[in-house]
Amino acid sequence: MEIPVVQICTMIPVAKEVGSLRVIPSGGIVSPTGNPALAPNEEKEFRRNLVLSALRALQEEL
């Protein structure tokens, strides 16, 4: 059995170079699943959308 992994990260070329196959661009180096500039409820919505994208990527056939 193998487990699909999706990586939420900022440095996409690095992720690809080391062999990451499902990559979602993050909110930034200091807050991959957040954005300190947003209001708390907006930030959570942003995070939810990132995680939903990640879940979609886990269901993609490669």
Add this chain to the structure above:
Amino acid sequence: MGKKVRVIHYLNQFFAQVGGEEKGGAGPGVKKGAVGPGRVLQQALGDRGEVVATLFCGDNYFAENQEKATEKLLQYAALSDPDLLIAGPAFKAGRYGVACGAICRAAQERLRIAAVSGMDEENAGTALFRKSVYIINSGSSAARMAPILQRMSALGIKLAQGAPVGKPEEEGYIPRGIKRNEFAAKPPAERAVDMLLAKIRGDPFKTEISAPEFHPIKPAKPIRDLASAVIALVTDGGLVPEGNPQRMEPGRPTRFTALAVDGLDRLDPDKFDVNHSGFDTAYANQDPHRLVPLDVARDLEREGVFRKLHDTILATGGAHAAVENATRIGRGMAERLKTEGVDGVILTST
């Protein structure tokens, strides 16, 4: 001329003329003098050295009893009071290559003698032992036995006599990843420009620092039915329990930790810390969800988007990770998640 170097030669059951694949289970043994390719080795050594004994073992036996076989072979080796161990060459044969590497390393460490093996670059033994053992790049064809044994014996004699060893391309061994200071005729800027010009012209050039190689990864099958899947959260951003009781490294990691989040709806900033030497952790410490999206993952679990959020978060501090350590940590995480029945992973990286 120095004293003759006393050489022991390691061979598998086939080359030691014990038998073919059917004798793969044969245990360790020793014969006096040179056997089979050992005679070619003796010619290559000339009067610089003498093959005093041949050690051998069946490839399967060695693979299944590595410690026991190594122990026995070292005992046999010590009886001959050797200065140098030559193992193989094993060419493409994987089990043979691993045995050669293991016995060379053990002889270096425990008998304190020089050791040289020979293998193809793609041999499993090369990946395992090239950093600790000199391995002459033999290529895959056993037809090159004589020239390869010449290189192995030339390097072996140097090592046994304590003579300086040249670079991999001069001696023919597989690079061990050792860096040595030396004086260059030109300063770095000039060398870099020379290389760039050579590259533009299409001339050959050689980098002074080779980047690590990453092998392609086979994609895992996607999740077919998300609604019945268990999803785990993993991070290399250094999430730890408040106060970091396990003293997890903030960088140059050697291990990972598991944080229990069973029943937690959110990561309380007073109960979790972010410990990582590669980025400003202030924002993630204010709200750990900026690093690990537990809050929204819990919401999505409740809404039935997926069946279950895994009850532990795995974390390491990934700054400046050595590729070898990172690979080992990743493998450890994957094995654990597999046994715990996880179907998919969301990895967050800074």
